[in-house]
Amino acid sequence: MATPVTPATPATPATPAAVGPPTIASTRRMWAILGLVLLADALDMIDATVTNIAAPTIAAELHGGEGLIKWLGSAYMLAMGVLLVLGGRLGDKYGQRRLFLIGMSGFTIASAVAGLSPDPALLILARGAQGAFGALLIPQGMAIMTKTFSRDMLTKAFALFGPLLGVASVGGPILAGFVIDADIAGLSWRPIFLVNLVLGGLGLVLAIRLLPHDDGDASTGVDGVGSGLLAAAMFGLLLGLVEGSSNGWTAIPILSIAAGLAFLAAFARRQSTATDPLLKPSLLRNRGFSSGLLVGLIVFAATTGLVYVLSLFMQQGLHASARDASLGLLPMTVGIIVAAGAGMALIKKLGRTLIFLGLAVILIGCGWLLALVSASGTDLSLWALAPAVFLTGLGMGACYGTIFDVAIGDIDPDEAGSASGSLSAIQQLAAGIGSAAVTSVFFQSAAVGLGPAMTTSLIVVVALTALTVPAVTLMPRRAPAEPQH
Numbered sequence: 001m002a003t004p005v006t007p008a009t010p011a012t013p014a015t016p017a018a019v020g021p022p023t024i025a026s027t028r029r030m031w032a033i034l035g036l037v038l039l040a041d042a043l044d045m046i047d048a049t050v051t052n053i054a055a056p057t058i059a060a061e062l063h064g065g066e067g068l069i070k071w072l073g074s075a076y077m078l079a080m081g082v083l084l085v086l087g088g089r090l091g092d093k094y095g096q097r098r099l100f101l102i103g104m105s106g107f108t109i110a111s112a113v114a115g116l117s118p119d120p121a122l123l124i125l126a127r128g129a130q131g132a133f134g135a136l137l138i139p140q141g142m143a144i145m146t147k148t149f150s151r152d153m154l155t156k157a158f159a160l161f162g163p164l165l166g167v168a169s170v171g172g173p174i175l176a177g178f179v180i181d182a183d184i185a186g187l188s189w190r191p192i193f194l195v196n197l198v199l200g201g202l203g204l205v206l207a208i209r210l211l212p213h214d215d216g217d218a219s220t221g222v223d224g225v226g227s228g229l230l231a232a233a234m235f236g237l238l239l240g241l242v243e244g245s246s247n248g249w250t251a252i253p254i255l256s257i258a259a260g261l262a263f264l265a266a267f268a269r270r271q272s273t274a275t276d277p278l279l280k281p282s283l284l285r286n287r288g289f290s291s292g293l294l295v296g297l298i299v300f301a302a303t304t305g306l307v308y309v310l311s312l313f314m315q316q317g318l319h320a321s322a323r324d325a326s327l328g329l330l331p332m333t334v335g336i337i338v339a340a341g342a343g344m345a346l347i348k349k350l351g352r353t354l355i356f357l358g359l360a361v362i363l364i365g366c367g368w369l370l371a372l373v374s375a376s377g378t379d380l381s382l383w384a385l386a387p388a389v390f391l392t393g394l395g396m397g398a399c400y401g402t403i404f405d406v407a408i409g410d411i412d413p414d415e416a417g418s419a420s421g422s423l424s425a426i427q428q429l430a431a432g433i434g435s436a437a438v439t440s441v442f443f444q445s446a447a448v449g450l451g452p453a454m455t456t457s458l459i460v461v462v463a464l465t466a467l468t469v470p471a472v473t474l475m476p477r478r479a480p481a482e483p484q485h
Helices: 024-049 051-062 065-094 096-116 120-148 151-182 191-210 224-247 251-273 287-317 322-350 352-376 382-400 403-407 413-448 450-467
Strands: none
Touching (some): 024 065, 024 096, 024 120, 024 151, 051 065, 051 151, 065 224, 065 413, 287 322, 352 382, 352 403
């Protein structure tokens, strides 16, 4: 996620539970609940992106090296992606309020552990715990609003998600840069995690006061075996990528990747036989949805990796401070927000054509960056990079807000919930894989210089992005006439 991206705009449920004309008091309560849900989602977005800037400083102070840089983002997004769909099911089964409180409590405690970690191992575990509890927390807010908000309020709520979470995605890297430069109480990077003690504590107090009580539905099925297989698959693949690029392609990383692929095959098999699969087999048989899943996986992986290595290049290659590097990435995030906002207005008219346009702009922006780095290496200023960075962000925003909306363009309405949850999980998993894979390419090439390392990374991103173009032609031409959730 981690990347300063605006997540796919939550879609309006096909049949939201209306609560009748709200009174003034109930309207105030709904706005308060919306504020709480946005706080929870903002915490997720900030913590998903905060290590984009902070990773080099953290790795230097904890003597964690390249492995720590790769795992800081990947551990969070891996745990989030693997458990996101499961978190939604657990909320249905045991009650959204209960899971929200568990998720917020666990996220806050894990943030404290991360901020106080004395060594890389504990910090990576804490980042994984943040992602895991975040996966329990995030799905509950959407479900609570769907059950308790009026249709009009639900529409207003979803209209606010994209812009406000876009601001949160900007805030993560900028917060990290300024906090590290300020060196508050001599704590360096640690306050970027410790601030969650205040925000998480506030969220807990509000949740206890505001969220409606619900007992859940004990008959809801939860596929623990499928979740375990998916977790093992993703962990094996990421461990192999990180270890292989950091310590050489010995037997351990090769066996790890092989085991990951075997677990992935077992997960796919499980989805076709499980009573309550995490991913409905009928969705995978839908060509348009499967193509959108593939496009989303590659685009999110490539662009997440790009943001991570751009941050490394700015700090280690161009010798920018953490604060300056965060500002150097700001044009990209502004581009994402601008294009995502425009995409909301254009998607009904353009459909998948908007995705083609977004991919084209990404390729042009990355090509521009490639030309600059190839010509000048590390003899560049952040100002020289800014226009190309902004253009790349425009392309990313056009894709982020539309790929998943178009992907569900021809699925059955009763599959919309499963499809939406699956796509959100893929987005998180792709971000984890991308940050590990592209940074692996960067560090593997860094032996001959950071300029060549950035050049090679950009070539990989361009190649991956170009590969998705044929798959877009297989996606539905239009997004659903009425957004679904």
